[in-house]
Amino acid sequence: MDGILRQGDTRPLPSPRKPDLETILAAAGRLYNLTENELSAPGRKRQPSEARMVAAWTVREMSDSTLAELAQRMGRDASPMSAAAMRFDMRMKHVVELSKNAEMFRNEVSFFQA
Numbered sequence: 001m002d003g004i005l006r007q008g009d010t011r012p013l014p015s016p017r018k019p020d021l022e023t024i025l026a027a028a029g030r031l032y033n034l035t036e037n038e039l040s041a042p043g044r045k046r047q048p049s050e051a052r053m054v055a056a057w058t059v060r061e062m063s064d065s066t067l068a069e070l071a072q073r074m075g076r077d078a079s080p081m082s083a084a085a086m087r088f089d090m091r092m093k094h095v096v097e098l099s100k101n102a103e104m105f106r107n108e109v110s111f112f113q114a
Helices: 002-007 021-032 036-040 046-062 067-074 078-092 096-113
Strands: none
Touching: 021 036, 021 046, 021 067, 021 096, 036 046, 036 067, 046 067, 046 078, 046 096, 067 078, 078 096
């Protein structure tokens, strides 16, 4: 058995499936207890705004989808979505609660993409 383990398997591992917009938006809705309509609603209320920020960050970090696609789906401009993802990235470094939410969100998206 040691000989087999030492040889190693040189076959490439299959690449993990990346979450699509449906998965990301469903996870954001579950995490923040919002419907997709509430996520897309105009305004800057804290909870939907943070959920959109997390979704934008997730699209940028984990998905093959683009922020432009997310923005179109949310009925918003892509530039603010990009700025929100960058803001979230910076805020996560200083706000423990956001870091925890990001980790929960990452786990939620990973669980439902399988």
